[in-house]
Amino acid sequence: MSTRQKGGQSTKKATTPSPTSVDAVKDDFQPLQPSARSAVSSEWDYKLALFIITAIAFVTRFWGINHPNEVVFDEVHFGKFASYYLQRTYFFDVHPPFGKLLFALMGWFVGYDGHFHFDNIGDSYIKNNVPYVAFRAMPALLGALTVPTVFLIMWESGYTLPAAIVASGLVLFDNAHIGQTRLILLDATLVFAMSVSVLSYVRFYKMRHDPFGRKWWKWLLLTGVALSCVISTKYVGVFTFLTIGSAVALDLWGLLDINRKGGALSLRQFGKHFAARVTGLIVVPFIFYLFWFQVHFAILNRSGPGNDFMSPEFQETLSDNIMTANSVGIDYFDSITLRHKETKTYLHSHPDKYPLRYEDGRVSSQGQQVTGYPFNDTNNHWQVLPATSFPEDKLSGQRVKSGDLIKLRHLVTDSYLLSHDVASPYYPTNQEFTTVSVELADGDRHNDTLFELRIEGAKGKSDLKSLSSHFKLIHNPTKVAMWTHTKPLPEWAFKQAEINGNKNVQQTSNIWYVDEIPSLSADSERSKKEPRKIKHVPFFKKYFELQRAIFHHNNALTSSHPYSSQPIQWPFVLRGISFWTQNDTRQQIYFLGNPVGWWIASSVLAVFAGIVGADQLSQRRGVDSLDERTRSRFYNSTGFFFLAWAAHYLPFYLMGRQLFLHHYLPAHLASALVTGALLEFIFNLDPVALEENVDAKMAGKVANSTKKGGGPGTKRVVPARERMGGNSMLALWGAAGVVMTLVVGGWYFFLPLTYGKPGLSAAEVVRRKWLGYDLHFAK
The missing domain is CATH 2.80.10.50 (Trefoil (Acidic Fibroblast Growth Factor, subunit A))
Structure with missing residues (x-):
């Protein structure tokens, strides 16, 4: 990293990107050139790492998934909702239907009839003949797939292999992500859909120099579908819309610039870009979002415990309705x-x-x-x-x-x-x-x-x-x-x-x-019951009534909970949630993030903010400490990941409802991306301005070279690992190795609290009370 005084020997003037820029990848990353295609197949190290990480993700999520064979924590809610779907009994919940419909679909696949209603934590699945492993397998599958998705985000964004391993490793060996994805809970669906949204947008942005092509439309629409899955699982999915929407807004602002690189767009062309993004990122997600509610209403056609939350007119659309009868x-x-x-x-x-x-x-x-x-x-x-x-x-x-x-x-x-x-x-x-x-x-x-x-x-x-x-x-x-x-x-x-x-x-x-x-x-004429016809109410009328009820009851969730926590506690994982205990075996499941990984990621977030402040201050004083390319990558790519963290974390400070540690999981995933990206930045792995644009998967440069046995002028691709000296890459691998060793150690130490076995002695429990963790069996 060189420091050049403006006005000194270097005549190249560095431009400063706006610190608020959130483009997913910098302009260096372009569609793959024909001369680079053969090099893609040689990225065997990325592919091997992706395979290994994915395999470990499946092992960590599925190992011992049948334990405990009892209802755990909020399985009382989401398992119950799956049963209601299968029995077509109307219920009310403050979350949209998509994630719950996936559980019902899994139950339908294995032939479950919904006879068990998950009434109490600790109820036996075995005695009640419930295919609970199949239910838990669905979030475990999505949780396992989230890890390679994080790796692909880093790979597609042009980061080196150590950076991609660190980012995905922080999610792979995180006790909170593992614990939440091994149970019948919604967060695995939410986090996976959020990560796919980010990956799809990165791929879409890379197609920006070939607008309105088949791949451009494919990734735009896939981004919209993924966003729809996020918001259709939990309403906090709106934070992912905020992340992608901010990037799109700045992208459109750049397209509007008459002096933009590549030539100015006419207002007609800009209008096409604007309309395409509105269609792909607003209209398409909203249509899918409404579709899941239509499925919800179509399935739940019988009276049930959710009747009381709805109007009499709504209840008259349900069969077996005691109220109307x-x-x-x-x-x-x-x-x-x-x-x-x-x-x-x-x-x-x-x-x-x-x-x-x-x-x-x-x-x-x-x-x-x-x-x-x-x-x-x-x-x-x-x-x-x-x-x-x-x-x-x-x-x-x-x-x-x-x-x-x-x-x-x-x-x-x-x-x-x-x-x-x-x-x-x-x-x-x-x-x-x-x-x-x-x-x-x-x-x-x-x-x-x-x-x-x-x-x-x-x-x-x-x-x-x-x-x-x-x-x-x-x-x-x-x-x-x-x-x-x-x-x-x-x-x-x-x-x-x-x-x-x-x-x-x-x-x-x-x-x-x-x-x-x-x-x-009893013999009054008014006491005689006549057969009642099931009434029809238009979809949008039922939809808006349900939305009003959802938001009203969501805002009413203000009562205290023994395991609720405040947002300021989450990045430092100050306390968790007791999910399940068994006195006889001294076993317990305590929802807790890997403290080592969370503390590293939180520290890196602070370092990122500090570097931004220092860079802005140094430029004010005429000191240019970063070359143009490095600064652009730092602000645009790493800055995008930082925005994703802020958008998924800071809004919780404005909420008055009950909050828990699991609300931080999407933000933690974003912080893992920032950690991998900043680790690469620290070792200055992209100091050289690229001469031509290449695909982000290669994240290299195209330089003039001599073909073997040929003359000058032939292009060859220089992969990301060749963009630095050997010492820099060795140092990066060393730093990545240290980080992952610490993270794996933290994961293994808290493993008994995540998997619920083996049982721990009082001394072993006390050793794991690093902070204010209210663990059971400490005496």
Whole structure:
């Protein structure tokens, strides 16, 4: 590495690429020239290394995959979902369907009928006759294929063999990647699709000097399909879109430059480039993304545990739906029970009063308590009455409809539901709910007992029906919605749920429904059930309803978890997750990254940022420490990998939901790429400006040479390993050997915690508590 003072003896002016440039590979990497094709077949060392790495990846992922033969950690969720698919039973999950459909496909391949529902961690697969090895084989296969994909990314980007081995080796011998891909979990699909997206984009970018050709379109579309698989597995896949999208945006910005190398494009030509990328990287992924939801809806056509998350209209598209089959129209003067959709508590009241003062000193109305009660009893019975007093015989048989003003009479205490401008016990901004006597309800407090019934999705004056009509009860004078939540009230309310008036009327948790009609006799005409036809709802209507439910419940995952962790802890692997334990054998599976590999990769990320800062500062002071070609490669190729890490890591700081160590796996893969690339940069393996463009797989130069027995002017390819002196390559191999020795040592040391065997003594467990790892059996 030479340092040249600007204005000195060297007259060659180095240009500084923008540090934000994220092109996947530099302009040196071009489609293979005819004279170079024979050299490709001679890359036997890369091919041999790829074969060996792939074989080891399969061994590390599949070895002992049948252990333990019990349900482990989140297998309770994703194994259950596969069973629901196979039984065609509707369920709800916060993740898109693609990864779960792969598990169902594997179950279908082996003839599994979905009879086991993975209810509890530790349930035996053997006793329940579950083909769990087949289920685990699918993520293990994808996890094993991720390792050679990382190697190919480095190879296609023109890096030397030691750099490619280090990058892929950090993933190959990482305990977190191995542990996550040996179980029925989604992250193997996510990480593999993310790595294929990066590889496909690198191959597409290399075709940029032959735009709109067959290979150009092939790799563009493959990038889009891979991106679709990422986002269709988990919504954090949007970070991969951010990575590729940033590179594409800068690529388009370069194409727009009138002074670009290779000639300016007309606006018409630029428009074709723009439209092609929009089609391949936005339209095609979105079509595939929608396709998996269509498959999801087509398979799940029976009622199941996911019904409660969906609207009555959606549920009517499912067969065997109890809600629609048993729904009955509600008449005025019916006795009903009301139930909260989200918490399943009943609207309840009893003679006890609110205390004079709450714990914080606020004063209550001392009125009759109105609470939420989890069990059905007579104190949950309310009579529906019209807003204006009418004799019962005059309104007999008249249906309660959406938009009606109603009153609710508590039958046991003969009092009327009321809300008023008094703060509720737990929410000073929300209104208290209580009841008042018949005299007050008919007199001075009449308006305070009026509630508007708003049925969700109702068209006009729709009838209120039990079970199938979901509604909000809006207090007419103050326009607050009746609401409840999960935090129990103190002993003075028998630890029942608080009912209050929510000023945020649009909140989705304000929904209630009529659960039963106790006053309805069995021989009533309304009790007779007629056969119900399964209704059809357009795909996009079901899709948007499911999206709203997914995002709502995803954002609601804010409760604490004993093994959750914060993003600042992930790069340093400060704590992991206990997946499974067995007391008798002292065996445990503890999800933990290889600390040695993670610390090396995290350190390299800091070194990269430091080099960028130092280079920018030195150029400001007129010192050019890098030649143009090396700087371009450093910013564009290594910078692209660094962007992939940042895009998959930094957004988690903005999230308020539960976060776990496995959320860092895509970012860790990107950090492995940065590590391999920076290791090569440190040894200055690309100091010579190339005279002609060659394929990235060769990553060499085309130089004038003399053909054996011939004259001057013949071209030959100089492979990447010949771009440096022997000492530099030897030093690189030495550094790679040291790194991989340390990484393999860390992997082997923590292997019992990853594979769940053998069991460890207390002393052996303690030796593995390097940081705050909350391991079991340490005593």
